Amino acid sequence: MATETPGQETQETLSNLLSETRRFAPPADLAAAANVTAEAYEEAAEDRLGFWERAADRLTWARRWDTTLEWEPPFAKWFVGGRLNVAYNCVDRHVEEGRGGKVAFYWEGEPEDDSRTITYADLAKEVAKAANALEELGVRKGDRVAVYMPMIPELPIALLACARIGAIHSVVFGGFSATALKSRIHDADAKIVITADGGFRRGAPSALKPTVDEAVAESPGVEHVLVVRRTGQDVPFGDKDVWWHDLVDRQADTHEPVPHDAEDPLYILYTSGTTGKPKGILHTTGGYLTQVAWTHHAVFDLKPETDIYWCTADIGWVTGHSYIVYGPLANGATSVIYEGTPDTPHRGRFWEIVQKYKVTILYTAPTAIRTFMKWGDDIPAKFDMSSLRVLGSVGEPINPEAYVWYREHIGAGRCPVVDTWWQTETGGIMISPLPGVTAGKPGAAMRPLPGVVADVVDDQGNSVQNGGGGFLVVREPWPSMLRTIWGDDKRYVDTYWSRFDGMYFPGDGAKRDEDGDLWLLGRVDDVMLVSGHNISTTEVESALVSHPKVAEAAVVGATDPVTGQAIVAFVILRGGADESGDIAGELRAHVAKTLGPIAKPRQIMVVPELPKTRSGKIMRRLLRDVAENRSLGDVTTLTDSSVMNLIAEKLPSAK
Ligand code: ATP
Ligand code: MG
Numbered sequence: 001m002a003t004e005t006p007g008q009e010t011q012e013t014l015s016n017l018l019s020e021t022r023r024f025a026p027p028a029d030l031a032a033a034a035n036v037t038a039e040a041y042e043e044a045a046e047d048r049l050g051f052w053e054r055a056a057d058r059l060t061w062a063r064r065w066d067t068t069l070e071w072e073p074p075f076a077k078w079f080v081g082g083r084l085n086v087a088y089n090c091v092d093r094h095v096e097e098g099r100g101g102k103v104a105f106y107w108e109g110e111p112e113d114d115s116r117t118i119t120y121a122d123l124a125k126e127v128a129k130a131a132n133a134l135e136e137l138g139v140r141k142g143d144r145v146a147v148y149m150p151m152i153p154e155l156p157i158a159l160l161a162c163a164r165i166g167a168i169h170s171v172v173f174g175g176f177s178a179t180a181l182k183s184r185i186h187d188a189d190a191k192i193v194i195t196a197d198g199g200f201r202r203g204a205p206s207a208l209k210p211t212v213d214e215a216v217a218e219s220p221g222v223e224h225v226l227v228v229r230r231t232g233q234d235v236p237f238g239d240k241d242v243w244w245h246d247l248v249d250r251q252a253d254t255h256e257p258v259p260h261d262a263e264d265p266l267y268i269l270y271t272s273g274t275t276g277k278p279k280g281i282l283h284t285t286g287g288y289l290t291q292v293a294w295t296h297h298a299v300f301d302l303k304p305e306t307d308i309y310w311c312t313a314d315i316g317w318v319t320g321h322s323y324i325v326y327g328p329l330a331n332g333a334t335s336v337i338y339e340g341t342p343d344t345p346h347r348g349r350f351w352e353i354v355q356k357y358k359v360t361i362l363y364t365a366p367t368a369i370r371t372f373m374k375w376g377d378d379i380p381a382k383f384d385m386s387s388l389r390v391l392g393s394v395g396e397p398i399n400p401e402a403y404v405w406y407r408e409h410i411g412a413g414r415c416p417v418v419d420t421w422w423q424t425e426t427g428g429i430m431i432s433p434l435p436g437v438t439a440g441k442p443g444a445a446m447r448p449l450p451g452v453v454a455d456v457v458d459d460q461g462n463s464v465q466n467g468g469g470g471f472l473v474v475r476e477p478w479p480s481m482l483r484t485i486w487g488d489d490k491r492y493v494d495t496y497w498s499r500f501d502g503m504y505f506p507g508d509g510a511k512r513d514e515d516g517d518l519w520l521l522g523r524v525d526d527v528m529l530v531s532g533h534n535i536s537t538t539e540v541e542s543a544l545v546s547h548p549k550v551a552e553a554a555v556v557g558a559t560d561p562v563t564g565q566a567i568v569a570f571v572i573l574r575g576g577a578d579e580s581g582d583i584a585g586e587l588r589a590h591v592a593k594t595l596g597p598i599a600k601p602r603q604i605m606v607v608p609e610l611p612k613t614r615s616g617k618i619m620r621r622l623l624r625d626v627a628e629n630r631s632l633g634d635v636t637t638l639t640d641s642s643v644m645n646l647i648a649e650k651l652p653s654a655k
Contacts, residue, residue: 013458014469014521015533016511017595018542020400024407024440026416030389034436036298036450044450051451052078052479055294056286059084059330060093062259065286069477074497074504075484076477078287083259086266086289087164090329091127092257094120103334106308106357107153110200110340118153120332123160126153128255130161133248137224139192141166141260144268146190146222148172148181148212150199151339154228154244155315156325158194159267166260170268170280173316174199175614178214180278185219187280188268188486194244196228197235203344205231216240262286268486269318271424279495280486281318281424287479289330291428295449296327299418299432300361300390308387310336311363312350317615318424319394322480323363327428342368347375351383351410359385362410363392363420367616369402369410374551376575377409385410390435391417396617397520399542400442407442421445421520423506425496427480430454431518443542444519452478456512461500469511469521469536474504509536526620528557528565533598537620540567540601543594547587549577554610554618555601558627566602568627570610570647579606603627609643623647 026034044051049068056065056079065082094102100121107116118126139145145167149155151174162169170188172181185193193216198207209227213236216222227235228244263284270278296302302309309328313319328335336357342350350372354362372380391411393403398419407417417440421431430452431445438446448454453476456464464470481504484492499505509521521527521536528535537555544553552572557565571587573579584604592600611619622644625632632644 013464013534014509014511014527014536015598016467016469017535017599018400018443018519018539020441020443022400022404022442024416024442026436026438027414030301030416031436034434035301035303036434036436038437040298040434040450041447048451048453048476052290055451056082056290056479058293058297059089059286059289065262071477073502074493076481077263078477078479079262079290082262082286084262084286084289085164085257085259086285086326087127087131087160088257089289090160090163090326091120091124094332095124099332100124102332104329105153105156106334106336108336108338108353108356109152110203110338110344112345116153123157125253126157127160127164128253129248129251130154130157131164131255132251133226134161134165134167134192136247136251137192137226137242139165139167142265143167143192144188144190145169146172146181146185146188146193148174148176148193148195148208149228150174150196150208150230151314151337152196152199152228152230153337154196156329156337159315159321159325160329163266164255164257166258166264168265168267170270171316171321172270173314173614174208175316178211181211182215182218184270184278184280185215185222187270189221190219191221192224192226193222194226194228196230197233198231200231200340202341205233207231207233207235209235213238260285263483267321269321269424279491280488281482282484282486283427283480284483287481288427289326291478291480292322292327293330295429295432296323296333297331298434298449299420299429300363300392301435302328302331302333302361304332304334307333307360308336308357309333309361309363310338310353310357310359312338312342312368313363313365313394314615318427319363322428342371348379348382351380351385354385354388355383358387360387361390361392362388363394365395365616366393366398366402367395367612367618369393369398369406370545370552372410373402373405374572374574380409385412388412388415391415392420393417394420394422395615397522397538397542398443399538399545401542401545403442416440417442419443419445421508421518425482425506426474426478427482430474430478431520441517444513444517446517448518454518455503456510456518457500457503461503464512467511467514469509469534471500471524472506472508472510472518472520473500474506475502526556528555528567530557530565530567530598531563535567535599539595540569540591540599543591543599544569544571544587546594547590549573549583550587551575552610554620554623556620556624556627558602558624560602567599568603568605568623569601570605570607570623572608572610573606605647607647609640609646611643611647
């Protein structure tokens with residue numbers, strides 16, 4: 001066993017190495033007024049479908065459903081027979097109920113003097129105009145619309161316009177290449193592309209339209225390209241191109257919202273491709289909106305009258321779909337949307353935005369938190385962030401040290417941190433603390449939410465109890481689950497439902513501690529097999545990050561003649577850390593002390609940056625290539641491919 005590579009067959013259990021004893025009880029005032037209390041777990045355990053029915057009743061239905069769940073494994077239909085319009089639920093109903101003057105979005109452009117305030121009444125008009133415009137272009141229910149845009153208000157408006165008429169949007173992140181865009185346009189057979197001349201990125205306009213032109217030149221199925229003028233750059237304009245301001249601005253600002261079937265498709269979103277060929281994840285209407293709205297209400301304890309909510313994700317990722325657009329708007333929230341990067345024009349920009357809008361709920365990613373740690377505590381300390389009351393994390397396991405830093409330096413030791421586990425495929429949050437209920441543990445996603453049945457199993461599919469590690473699975477269908485992979489039911493079955501009989505397998509490792517709480521341990525593809533022990537990259541990385549000199553760490557298993565695989569670590573030091581002396585030796589000893597000698601890295605390399613996907617996740621595959629002295633695999637989905645050169649330059653000094 002020791003000489004095998006860590007395929008799924010060999011992973012009986014994950015060795016459980018990390019022990020973390022810090023606990024943070026919910027603040028008393030938050031707990032006393034929380035939207036959701038501990039009873040929700042009991043209610044859902046007693047009657048799971050009844051629980052989701054009550055969640056669905058928070059929406060406005062044109063026709064109530066006949067059957068809550070039709071389950072022909074692994075194909076689910078939720079709220080069968082129900083009809084609703086997602087855009088009506090997200091916009092019009094708030095206006096009809098007298099909340100038209102309430103702000104839906106505070107939009108903050110990257111250039112500092114560039115901002116817009118959009119009320120629900122404004123949004124209703126803009127969405128109606130865009131829906132009329134799409135219809136004028138010949139877009140009909142069921143047609144696919146590719147969206148390739150910067151983070152500007154027209155982006156959520158475009159999505160809501162599609163949802164309103166029943167067109168299926170497929171957002172492609174605005175940083176992706178023409179090849180990536182083209183393959184997604186082809187896979188979904190999109191009829192229209194919505195884009196912009198460009199967006200602002202790190203202080204300069206960055207063009208998008210030329211990339212679209214390149215993709216569309218080889219996409220005969222695309223009939224029109226609708227272009228928002230954002231930067232005013234000179235861009236080529238061809239036969240298929242229509243300016244947003246020419247077409248949309250002259251439309252009527254009302255539009256009749258026709259109800260759609262609860263199972264009509266809402267959108268396709270391609271997963272980011274951290275691991276392989278992107279999959280077109282298909283989400284539908286009623287169940288999706290039910291779960292994203294309920295989880296947003298519960299996990300962030302959203303009080304729509306008083307909260308200012310900010311999710312820093314890009315709308316090009318599922319986090320932006322579910323927790324910038326659909327969940328918050330369905331709940332009538334006031335949100336901040338920011339166009340740019342955290343360091344433009346300075347490294348305190350996020351905190352300046354929190355201060356400016358008095359943000360109360362912040363939802364961001366561990367990669368951002370570790371970057372802020374690296375930049376230093378003094379930067380957030382300069383801003384007034386006393387408005388904050390709940391902090392969220394998503395995208396990767398959050399290292400305990402990053403969690404504690406986030407709580408202390410952003411949340412002033414007062415705000416609960418909710419570590420939310422979910423994926424593009426799950427559509428909405430699945431495992432997370434509830435801020436008014438859960439005593440949080442740094443690094444743990446804690447419990448499946450009420451109505452979600454998740455478990456940790458060994459390679460035979462048996463539940464693992466009491467501190468054991470294994471595979472995360474979901475045992476019962478949930479409302480916002482993916483319905484299939486677009487055009488490929490077989491791949492849907494093979495990818496998610498074949499590893500364990502009758503269970504959904506997300507591809508992540510997890511452990512359940514003695515209290516029954518869940519800890520996510522990273523992708524099972526990344527698990528290392530050292531001397532017969534399955535060791536999670538997350539635990540070793542967290543041990544490294546717990547050293548005061550380390551800001552970020554990535555570890556991989558490299559082939560080793562003695563141990564099968566050996567742990568190789570890449571670390572970024574914190575701002576101001578003393579680099580002299582035997583830092584590698586110091587860190588190896590620290591890991592051995594924290595986790596045990598088995599987890600001691602064979603090699604530690606101090607590097608200036610780590611390779612990350614455009615959604616900010618560490619790309620361990622490339623680091624494995626470096627650790628095993630191979631030529632690098634595909635680097636096209638990296639944010640910045642020069643990072644690999646910086647790492648290569650450091651190699652001769654590696655020990
Ligand atoms: P691809 O599937 O194309 O490789 P991806 O998995 O990065 O891309 P997403 O759907 O955005 O695309 O990410 C979901 C994954 O991110 C989860 O399966 C998990 O590995 C990780 N993840 C997200 N949130 C958390 C969290 N709170 N804790 C631990 N891991 C998380
Ligand atoms: Mg994935």
